[in-house]
Amino acid sequence: MALFxxxxxxxxxxxxxxxxxxxxxxxxxxxxxxxxxxxxxxxLIFTNGQFPAPPLTLxxxxxxxxxxxxxxxxxxxxxFHGIExxxxxxxxxxxxxxxxxxxxxxxxxxxxxxxxxxxxxYHGHAQGQIQDGLxxxxxxxxPQSEPRPFSTxxxxxxxxxxxxxxxxxxxxxxxxxxxxxxxxxxxxxxxEADSGAxxxxxxxxxxxxxxxxxxxxxxxxxxxxxAPLKSLLNGTNVTDRGCTPPIPAARTQGNFSYDVSKIPxxxxxxxxxxxxxxxxIEVSSYDGWxxxxxxxxxxxxxLTVSIDEHPMYVYAVxxxxxxxxxxxxxxIYNGERYxxxxxxxxxxxxxxxxxxxxxxxxxxxxxxxxxxxxxxxKTGASIxxxxxxxxxxxxxxxxxxxxxxxxxxxxxxxxxxxxTHILTLQRNGANYNWTLNGNASYPLTWDNxxxxxxxxxxDAAYDSSLVIRTLNDTWVDLVLNVLLSDGTPAQPAxxxxxxxxxxxxxxxxxxAFTWNNVAQAMASNSSxxxxxxxxxxxxxxxxxxxxxxxxxxVRYHVENPGAFFIHCHMQTHLSGxxxxxxxxxxxxxxxxxxxxxxxxx
Numbered sequence: 001m002a003l004f005x006x007x008x009x010x011x012x013x014x015x016x017x018x019x020x021x022x023x024x025x026x027x028x029x030x031x032x033x034x035x036x037x038x039x040x041x042x043x044l045i046f047t048n049g050q051f052p053a054p055p056l057t058l059x060x061x062x063x064x065x066x067x068x069x070x071x072x073x074x075x076x077x078x079x080f081h082g083i084e085x086x087x088x089x090x091x092x093x094x095x096x097x098x099x100x101x102x103x104x105x106x107x108x109x110x111x112x113x114x115x116x117x118x119x120x121x122y123h124g125h126a127q128g129q130i131q132d133g134l135x136x137x138x139x140x141x142x143p144q145s146e147p148r149p150f151s152t153x154x155x156x157x158x159x160x161x162x163x164x165x166x167x168x169x170x171x172x173x174x175x176x177x178x179x180x181x182x183x184x185x186x187x188x189x190x191x192e193a194d195s196g197a198x199x200x201x202x203x204x205x206x207x208x209x210x211x212x213x214x215x216x217x218x219x220x221x222x223x224x225x226x227a228p229l230k231s232l233l234n235g236t237n238v239t240d241r242g243c244t245p246p247i248p249a250a251r252t253q254g255n256f257s258y259d260v261s262k263i264p265x266x267x268x269x270x271x272x273x274x275x276x277x278x279x280x281i282e283v284s285s286y287d288g289w290x291x292x293x294x295x296x297x298x299x300x301x302x303l304t305v306s307i308d309e310h311p312m313y314v315y316a317v318x319x320x321x322x323x324x325x326x327x328x329x330x331x332i333y334n335g336e337r338y339x340x341x342x343x344x345x346x347x348x349x350x351x352x353x354x355x356x357x358x359x360x361x362x363x364x365x366x367x368x369x370x371x372x373x374x375x376x377x378k379t380g381a382s383i384x385x386x387x388x389x390x391x392x393x394x395x396x397x398x399x400x401x402x403x404x405x406x407x408x409x410x411x412x413x414x415x416x417x418x419x420t421h422i423l424t425l426q427r428n429g430a431n432y433n434w435t436l437n438g439n440a441s442y443p444l445t446w447d448n449x450x451x452x453x454x455x456x457x458x459d460a461a462y463d464s465s466l467v468i469r470t471l472n473d474t475w476v477d478l479v480l481n482v483l484l485s486d487g488t489p490a491q492p493a494x495x496x497x498x499x500x501x502x503x504x505x506x507x508x509x510x511x512a513f514t515w516n517n518v519a520q521a522m523a524s525n526s527s528x529x530x531x532x533x534x535x536x537x538x539x540x541x542x543x544x545x546x547x548x549x550x551x552x553x554v555r556y557h558v559e560n561p562g563a564f565f566i567h568c569h570m571q572t573h574l575s576g577x578x579x580x581x582x583x584x585x586x587x588x589x590x591x592x593x594x595x596x597x598x599x600x601x
Contacts (some may be wrong), residue, residue, distance in 0.1 A: 023063040026056050030134065032072040037133075038204040038211050039274025040182040044133040045072065045124065052176050052209045052297070053122070053136025060117040060143050066091075066110040068102055075101035075447070078110065079125035080138060081335060082319050082538045084501050088112040089562025090596040092499055093125050095447040097563050097581055100599040101126055109601035117142040118319025119174075119293045119337040126447055128185030128571045131299040133209075137174045139293070140319075149321050149408040153313045153341060164288035165341055169315075172291035172339065173281055175368070177332065177355050179301040180204045180211070183267065189575055191267060192432040196258030199432070199572065200300055200492075201243035201268050205355050205366025210279040214365060215271035216242065216388065221363050224389040228360040231546050232490055239269035242363035246431075251546075252361070253431045254487035279368040281353065285344045286374070293339045296332040299571035302493055304331050304358040304390035307370050308351040308382035312340035314400055318537035320502065321408040327400035328385045329392070331358055333495035333541045335569035338400075349378025356390030359492050360544065363389045406533045413504040413555040415531060418474035420517040424481050425542065425568075425578065426488040434568065434578035436496075440465035441577020442567070452581055453563035454597060456589055461581075468566075470558045472585030478503070478566070480552045481513045482542045491545040494573065497538060499564040500584065503556030504534040508543070513551040521553075529553070539569070561585025 031046045047053035058064065070076050079093035091110040095101035102108045117140040124134030150165045151157075181188065181202040192199050204211045216224075221242050225233070229244065236249045244252050245268060246260055283290045292312065294305060306329035315324045316339035324341070332338055353368040365388045372378075385397045392399065424438030433441050452461050461467055470476050478498075482491055507518065507529040515521040522529050534555075543550040567579030595601060 023065060024058055025065050027067040027069070028053065029069045030072050030076060036276070037206055037209050038180050038213055039276040040203060040213065042182050043184055045129060047134065047136060051133050053134065055137040055139065055174065056122065058114045058140045060114055060140055062114045064110070064112050064114065068108045068110070070102045070104060070106050073104055075103055075126050076124060076129060076134070077101055077126045078122055080110070080112065080120065080122050081497070082120040082337070083112060084115050084560060085112055085562070086115050086560050089453055089500070089560065089564065089590060090592055092564060094499070094565045095126050096449040097451055097565050098453045099451055099596065101447055107600065111601070114140045116140065116319060117146070118316055119295065119339050120319055121295050121297065121337070123297065127444060128189065128299070128575050130297065131185040131188065131571050135176065135178070135297045137176060137295060139172065139174070141170055147409065149315055149324055150341070153324050161288065168287065168289040168291040168341060169339070172293045173283070174293045174295065175281070175353070176208050176295045176297045177303055177305060178206045178297040179299055180206050183264070185571070191264050192572065195260065195262040196256065197246040197260065197263060197431055198253055199246070199263070199267065200361040201241060202300055202362070202364070205301065205303070205357065205364060207353065207355060207366060207368035208279040210277060210368070211366045212276045212278065213272065213274040215240070215273040216363070224363050224387065224391070226360065226389060226391060228544065228546055232360045238363060241269055241271040243268050244361045251489040254427045254489065256427070256429070256431045256487065258431055281368060281370050282373050283344055283370065284373045285348060287344060290342045290344055291339060292342055294332055294337065296334050296336045298334050301357045301364070302331070302333045302359045302495070303355055304329055304386055305353070305355045306385040307342065307353050308384050309346055310342050310351060310370065312342055314338055314340045317405050317535070318502065318539055320536055323406045323408050325400060325404055326398060328398045330400035333493060333539065335495055335497045336539045344372070347378040348372035348374035349376045351382040352384065354384060354386055356386055356388060358390040360546070361492065365390070402535070405535045407536045410533070411536055412532055412534065413506065413557070414475040416475070417477040417518060417555055419470060420477040420479065421468055422479045422481055422513060424483055425491070425494055426483050426485060428577060432572065432576050434573045434576040436567070436578045436580050437465060442466055442579035443577065444575055451563065452583060454592055456563070456583055456586055461583060467581045467583060469583045469586050472558055472561055472588040474558050476556055476558060477518050478554045479513050479518070480540065480542050480554070481549070482545050482551065483512060483549045484545060492570070493544045494542045494578070495569045496540045496542065496566065497569045498540070498556065498566045499582070500560050500562070501556065502536050502538045503540065503554045504536050505540055505552060506531055506534045506555050507553035508551065510548060510550050512549040518553055558584045561588045561590055
């Protein structure tokens with residue numbers, strides 16, 4: 001009876017919150033125009049005349065009507081990254097999976113409810129439109145009654161401090177971290193197809209759409225080589241842009257043919273600095289605390305971020321509260337979000353925000369300024385936690401320990417799974433083609449197919465090489481098996497994003513996953529698993545693999561029938577085919593509203 005009363009109370013609070021919710025109307029007009037975020041002019045996507053796209057801020061329980069007007073010369077679609085889409089799978093924003101693409105001069109209305117709170121984001125999901133600038137913040141504020149995890153940060157039960165923390169959370173500073181190149185997505189994709197090479201070099205790293213092309217001397221670049229990068233270079237050198245060259249001696253390519261001479265000039269080398277302005281983030285010591293919400297909107301780069309002399313207390317990951325963790329730097333992979341409280345107790349002045357590529361493919365950093373609005377008293381440059389390559393400047397710098405990201409309040413998956421899918425991540429037939437299941441690449445041309453949501457009994461919906469079918473109210477294990485071979489002699493970290501509801505990262509290990517399921521693996525070595533306090537998130541990042549295989553096991557509950565997507569969030573890997581469709585709950589398929597069947601929302 002006690003449990004029933006608790007559940008009744010929770011249900012009452014949930015539906016009371018939703019009954020107080022409002023309908024939020026948000027419209028974006030997309031245009032294709034010239035701009036120069038880092039000083040190099042190129043075409044990019046402007047949203048309501050700006051880049052990045054304008055932020056959308058909601059309250060928990062709000063109903064959303066998000067209207068997209070496409071004035072670009074190509075199709076588009078918008079995905080709401082991390083939003084569950086409970087009961088609204090037709091608003092997930094993946095052409096060929098949950099909707100028809102939005103044509104030139106077309107209009108589409110996405111409708112969904114904010115059933116979770118936290119930091120999310122919205123971005124293009126047709127072709128590679130993240131790489132062309134279609135992304136913006138999506139923040140959902142929690143209800144006032146929701147317990148916060150801040151007590152472990154405070155020294156005592158100081159209501160004034162708690163109020164300052166809650167105020168900071170409700171009014172955060174949002175940092176969109178992205179990479180940028182002078183080539184558009186289509187031009188970058190063509191460079192890969194023409195050369196046959198897997199390309200990873202970019203011009204710059206932006207913070208809130210601002211930044212410069214930073215160039216370093218070859219001597220400086222070579223002094224910053226990390227052990228993983230040296231291993232990958234295999235005795236060769238980086239280019240003057242800090243890039244790992246696609247040559248046979250370096251293990252950046254597989255045993256597939258490619259022609260370096262066909263890579264466009266200026267993509268790998270020929271660094272020319274620019275002097276555009278960096279973003280300035282203003283804070284005030286009178287506020288006591290700031291909440292910094294980091295969003296990894298990068299297309300290719302995997303990043304490390306820090307704020308000089310300002311430790312962070314990370315309190316939410318992928319929109320969900322965790323037991324706060326102290327960190328002076330954190331790694332953030334494509335698509336991930338971290339929310340962190342920062343104490344504003346340093347001498348007023350300017351401090352540097354540093355954002356470095358942490359993958360072993362390029363030495364590169366971007367910067368922003370963390371500025372106190374108070375009368376400056378600080379003298380001299382701020383002291384960094386990380387260097388230009390993202391490495392700790394001293395041995396005692398505390399990096400965020402991902403293994404300690406425990407959900408708050410406690411949350412855990414079922415002890416066993418009803419189904420297991422072991423997925424093999426590797427190259428497939430070309431250096432720039434990838435697979436999530438070991439033998440097939442998800443084609444970009446499927447964007448134009450009849451959406452799988454509309455046709456769950458079609459031949460395409462039964463293609464087991466590209467589609468996973470599940471039953472409603474079951475628990476499913478996805479094992480991401482990262483293997484090495486002649487075709488894939490090394491692999492970067494793969495930030496795998498699952499659409500719809502979150503999953504639990506229940507296990508990780510070195511070597512290949514050789515068991516038939518998690519139960520067998522646990523019987524063999526239970527120390528590799530955590531079913532009591534696992535991370536709960538919508539991004540599951542595999543380890544960078546240079547010397548041997550590795551794996552990650554994820555468990556999720558099928559509770560939202562519909563057609564969704566799981567894919568690597570590194571854009572060149574997604575466009576290279578590292579994706580699968582998830583047809584969740586095929587035995588309880590939803591009825592699609594006519595306006596979505598007709599393509600207008």
